[in-house]
Amino acid sequence: MKRRLNRFIVVVVLLLLHGAVSVWSDTVMLYTAEAEGSHFFEIAGIDLAAAVEDGVLSVFFEEGYIIFNYGLAAPDPLEAPFATERVPVRVAKSGGASLLLEIRLSDPENDRMIPVSVTYVFTDIILDREISRGVVVTADIVDPRVTDARALCVEIGRAAALSALGG
Numbered sequence: 096m097k098r099r100l101n102r103f104i105v106v107v108v109l110l111l112l113h114g115a116v117s118v119w120s121d122t123v124m125l126y127t128a129e130a131e132g133s134h135f136f137e138i139a140g141i142d143l144a145a146a147v148e149d150g151v152l153s154v155f156f157e158e159g160y161i162i163f164n165y166g167l168a169a170p171d172p173l174e175a176p177f178a179t180e181r182v183p184v185r186v187a188k189s190g191g192a193s194l195l196l197e198i199r200l201s202d203p204e205n206d207r208m209i210p211v212s213v214t215y216v217f218t219d220i221i222l223d224r225e226i227s228r229g230v231v232v233t234a235d236i237v238d239p240r241v242t243d244a245r246a247l248c249v250e251i252g253r254a255a256a257l258s259a260l261g262g
Contacts, residue, residue, distance in 0.1 A: 123194040124187035125151055125164040130199040130214060139208040139244070141167055144200060146245045147213065150252020151198065158260060163190060184220050193221045198255055208244045209233055213251055217259040231255045 127148050129135050136144055144167050155162040165186055180188075187195045195218045200210040211233060217226040236254045237247050 120159055120161050121194055122190075122192045123155055123160050123162040123196055124183070124190055124192040125155075125162055126183040126187070126195060126197045127151075127164065127167055128197070128199055130201045130212075133200060133202045133210075135200040135202055135210055136167065139203045139210075143203075143208055143244055143248045146248035147198070147200060147210070147252035147255070150249040150254075151196065151256040152252075153249075154253050154256035154260070155196075160194075162196075163192070184218075187220055193219065194226070195220045196256075196259055198252075204233070207242070207247065209237065209247045209251060213255045215255050215259050227259050227261060229258050231258055 125148060127144060148164055148167075152162055152164065165183060183195055183197055197216045197218075199214045201212045201214075203209055204211055213231045213233070214229070215231070216228045218224065219226055231251065231254050233247075233251050237250060241247055
């Protein structure tokens with residue numbers, strides 16, 4: 096009887112460990128900022144920058160990643176003179192992330208408050224290896240008939256995330 100109980104306990108523990116291993120996922124930190132020389136946050140507003148982030152976050156969640164954002168960085172945080180890593184890398188590591196997606200928003204278009212482009216760099220910060228880098232030009236992906244800036248910004252974020260993931 097005792098042997099049977101021990102065997103049962105071992106099987107239960109193994110099943111629990113297997114379940115814990117199968118749900119493991121990479122953790123990503125999203126860092127959103129203005130492109131160099133851009134004034135997107137000032138012109139278009141934080142709400143539309145957050146909408147771009149919403150699009151990015153939803154794609155990564157759908158792909159099974161654990162993702163959190165740094166918060167909108169306007170302007171970029173100052174680097175400490177003694178720091179060996181940039182602020183986004185340090186924050187991502189301290190938050191438990193192994194991957195960092197940095198996106199930069201250009202100035203908005205004249206007629207719509209959406210960025211002209213989104214530049215991204217996706218990095219494995221543990222291995223210090225760039226996974227992907229690119230630019231999403233919004234004119235290539237948005238329907239000119241759509242006027243809802245928030246919906247367009249979500250789609251732009253989704254496109255940037257899919258591009259960063261190689262899709």
